[in-house]
Amino acid sequence: MIANRKLLLLPGDGIGPEVMAEARRVIDWLARSGRARFELAEDLVGGASIEATGKPITEPVIERALEADAVLFGAVGGPQWDSQPFDNRPEIAILELRKRLGLFANLRPAPVFDALIDASPLKPEIVRGLDIMIVRESTGGIYFGEPRGIETLPDGTKRGINTEVYTTPEIERVARVAFELARKRQGRLTSVEKANVMESGLLWRQTVTALGAAEYPDVQLSHMYADNCAMQLAKNPRQFDVIVTGNLFGDLLSDLASMLTGSLGMLPSATLGAPDAAGRRHALYEPIHGSAPDIAGKGLANPLAQILSLAMLLRYSFDMQEDAAAIEAAVSNVLASGMRTADIEQKGTARIGTRTMGDAVLRELDKLGG
Numbered sequence: 001m002i003a004n005r006k007l008l009l010l011p012g013d014g015i016g017p018e019v020m021a022e023a024r025r026v027i028d029w030l031a032r033s034g035r036a037r038f039e040l041a042e043d044l045v046g047g048a049s050i051e052a053t054g055k056p057i058t059e060p061v062i063e064r065a066l067e068a069d070a071v072l073f074g075a076v077g078g079p080q081w082d083s084q085p086f087d088n089r090p091e092i093a094i095l096e097l098r099k100r101l102g103l104f105a106n107l108r109p110a111p112v113f114d115a116l117i118d119a120s121p122l123k124p125e126i127v128r129g130l131d132i133m134i135v136r137e138s139t140g141g142i143y144f145g146e147p148r149g150i151e152t153l154p155d156g157t158k159r160g161i162n163t164e165v166y167t168t169p170e171i172e173r174v175a176r177v178a179f180e181l182a183r184k185r186q187g188r189l190t191s192v193e194k195a196n197v198m199e200s201g202l203l204w205r206q207t208v209t210a211l212g213a214a215e216y217p218d219v220q221l222s223h224m225y226a227d228n229c230a231m232q233l234a235k236n237p238r239q240f241d242v243i244v245t246g247n248l249f250g251d252l253l254s255d256l257a258s259m260l261t262g263s264l265g266m267l268p269s270a271t272l273g274a275p276d277a278a279g280r281r282h283a284l285y286e287p288i289h290g291s292a293p294d295i296a297g298k299g300l301a302n303p304l305a306q307i308l309s310l311a312m313l314l315r316y317s318f319d320m321q322e323d324a325a326a327i328e329a330a331v332s333n334v335l336a337s338g339m340r341t342a343d344i345e346q347k348g349t350a351r352i353g354t355r356t357m358g359d360a361v362l363r364e365l366d367k368l369g370g
């Protein structure tokens with residue numbers, strides 16, 4: 001049994017604490033059933049941290065994240081903080097964590113659960129068995145590039161500036177993660193950018209092509225412009241196995257891919273750094289959705305993306321494959337039994353809230369061997 005590993009929980013804002021509470025119950029189940037006993041700590045990030053400290057994330061919290069064996073993150077942001085100075089918005093917390101922990105590879109799997117085939121807007125024969133993995137670069141690109149800012153020109157006109165920058169090492173390291181994943185899956189990798197109109201995209205394409213030829217000739221590599229990829233995901237998602245792309249396009253394409261699975265409330269993610277000499281690497285796990293202010297405080301949020309993020313944490317940070325599989329199986333069984341939060345509801349199925357969905361997952365886990 002895994003013991004004494006440090007796990008930092010950062011629930012954040014809006015539905016973040018609501019869905020984290022359900023993941024926390026699964027963590028308690030892991031301890032109760034003798035599978036893993038974590039040294040747990042919880043801290044404030046995002047708007048919650050702004051209220052308490054004036055900052056979206058403080059240095060001690062970053063230190064704790066650096067010391068942790070893994071971080072489970074909820075979501076940050078909300079309209080009450082939209083008028084914050086830009087560099088003090090809640091969203092800075094997640095960008096800062098990714099940057100400071102060196103979490104450059106954001107793995108966003110989009111598997112379709114059989115029971116949710118009807119929740120997808122696409123035809124059943126298109127989504128059945130679908131399992132796409134999007135690898136999104138997450139410490140570079142336009143979210144981090146310089147120069148940035150809003151400046152006022154001499155004539156009073158204002159100019160908003162963001163810059164997309166990628167270097168070859170940044171592209172190579174994330175592409176390597178994607179090639180390795182493709183090798184273990186169906187052996188196909190689609191690299192996505194806008195090489196037709198962006199130099200950073202052209203360099204991305206050249207770098208991925210060279211890496212593929214030199215080190216991964218066994219992986220079938222193709223390239224696609226990001227606008228076409230959005231369309232192809234909606235039209236014919238079965239053509240994709242692993243997609244590797246930059247920060248902005250990965251953000252957009254993964255929200256789009258979530259709808260193939262039925263809901264944004266279903267998709268987990270793992271954001272990984274490079275292993276050090278001892279094989280230890282920083283890692284953060286979070287649902288791909290945000291703080292959902294429109295449903296926050298109502299007990300309606302789907303907690304499954306957060307619970308599946310915990311499963312990814314067990315899989316990638318602690319090599320607890322069986323326990324991760326048990327959580328995924330519990331989720332699958334709950335969905336098969338017809339339990340539905342509002343976001344994945346289909347006609348004639350029961351609509352339940354966050355806590356009831358958490359209860360159902362725990363019941364299934366107990367059945368699977370608590």
Ligand SMILES: NC(=O)C1=CN([C@@H]2O[C@H](COP(=O)(O)OP(=O)(O)OC[C@H]3O[C@@H](n4cnc5c(N)ncnc54)[C@H](O)[C@@H]3O)[C@@H](O)[C@H]2O)C=CC1
Pocket residue numbers: 015019074075076077078079091094264265266286288289290291292293294295300301302303305343
């Ligand atoms: N990693 C993070 O912390 C992220 C934070 N955000 C922030 O979250 C705030 C809200 O952003 P939005 O654009 O509204 O995106 P969002 O992802 O929070 O919500 C988009 C839509 O999906 C629904 N939704 C999201 N998660 C759900 C769940 N678990 N169950 C059921 N329905 C769910 C929401 O109700 C909403 O209608 C903003 O401040 C934004 O910056 C957005 C994305 C990621």
Ligand SMILES: CC(C)CC(=O)C(=O)O
Pocket residue numbers: 091094095251288
């Ligand atoms: C900084 C986040 C709010 C960006 C985002 O939407 C994401 O990482 O999915």
Ligand SMILES: [Mg+2]
Pocket residue numbers: 251252255288
């Ligand atoms: Mg996003």
